[in-house]
Amino acid sequence: MVTKYTYHKDLVSQPIIEDLQQGNTVVLIEHFPLTDVDLQTFIKRLGVSIKEIRNNNGQDVFDVKVRKQNGFFTSIANSNLAFPLHTDAADFKDIPNCVGLLCVKPAPSQQGKSTFVFLDDILKQISKEEIQELTSKKWNFRGQSRSIVNVINDRYTICYDRITMETFSKLNDAEKKYLSTLDRLFEKNIFETQLKKET
Amino acid sequence: MNIEYYHWVGHEEYYAELNPEMSKIRPVKEVYNIDIDESLPIQELLSKLYDITNTAPYREVEWDGKVEKVASSCYFKNGTDIHDFRTIDDLEQRISDFPKHGANGELSLHISMTIAYGN
Numbered sequence: 067m068v069t070k071y072t073y074h075k076d077l078v079s080q081p082i083i084e085d086l087q088q089g090n091t092v093v094l095i096e097h098f099p100l101t102d103v104d105l106q107t108f109i110k111r112l113g114v115s116i117k118e119i120r121n122n123n124g125q126d127v128f129d130v131k132v133r134k135q136n137g138f139f140t141s142i143a144n145s146n147l148a149f150p151l152h153t154d155a156a157d158f159k160d161i162p163n164c165v166g167l168l169c170v171k172p173a174p175s176q177q178g179k180s181t182f183v184f185l186d187d188i189l190k191q192i193s194k195e196e197i198q199e200l201t202s203k204k205w206n207f208r209g210q211s212r213s214i215v216n217v218i219n220d221r222y223t224i225c226y227d228r229i230t231m232e233t234f235s236k237l238n239d240a241e242k243k244y245l246s247t248l249d250r251l252f253e254k255n256i257f258e259t260q261l262k263k264e265t
Numbered sequence: 266m267n268i269e270y271y272h273w274v275g276h277e278e279y280y281a282e283l284n285p286e287m288s289k290i291r292p293v294k295e296v297y298n299i300d301i302d303e304s305l306p307i308q309e310l311l312s313k314l315y316d317i318t319n320t321a322p323y324r325e326v327e328w329d330g331k332v333e334k335v336a337s338s339c340y341f342k343n344g345t346d347i348h349d350f351r352t353i354d355d356l357e358q359r360i361s362d363f364p365k366h367g368a369n370g371e372l373s374l375h376i377s378m379t380i381a382y383g384n
Contacts, residue, residue, distance in 0.1 A: 135339075
């Protein structure tokens, strides 16, 4: 489930790219330097990054830290709320197919766990009809009409962010129940990892 | 003072493209003339912009029966490129401290109603 590498400045990126393309492992790179520049440089060796105004200096890195304005969290990603399993940037025109997490500050005690699920594990547990439903029914991801499961280059991919789906469109009770069932299925198949800051 | 206000920035531009009716009501940018003392905190100007642009300081997000309020994110233009927007972190900072990179020397601002980044 986890493939480990050790960071050094000459680390070859191709095996990591291949691991990520296979899609059946999480890549863990230990001893990664704790700067935006190093992270951005490394990301560019793996693929094309998505720049956004919300990122640090409008570049490739976004700080996931608790931040409030006017008494409210500045985004879901800047909160300490627990929220369901999701894929990132579900409402973007181009959805990233890879996301990197870098721990720059250790979480206290039991907090800060990252929770993952492999789509293949989910698909093995549901019927063909259910897969058909997931690949055919369109949902509204803030203006983007997309299925939850898609087939890209003969591989299944998933786009799922319940918060975006529920907040920006009116779902009926049956649809909400369907998503809750999905959430429970995901929860049964999770594995957790806690990233550590280098000392 | 004149404010060059952007309704759609970053990936929200695609949201506008997908919703042409929305784009008619809210073009990419508009210039507003706002009577305000520039020595005041930027928060005062943003309060006026919430009214003018019919946006809100927060949005309610929902999932699985839960509701949470998330603040709107406010940005200023920090360069000449369309994507040179930066977050306004300190709402107490004076209006006059912000650079004016509008087409005609206006202060360029954007309020995003996006609830999340990447979530």
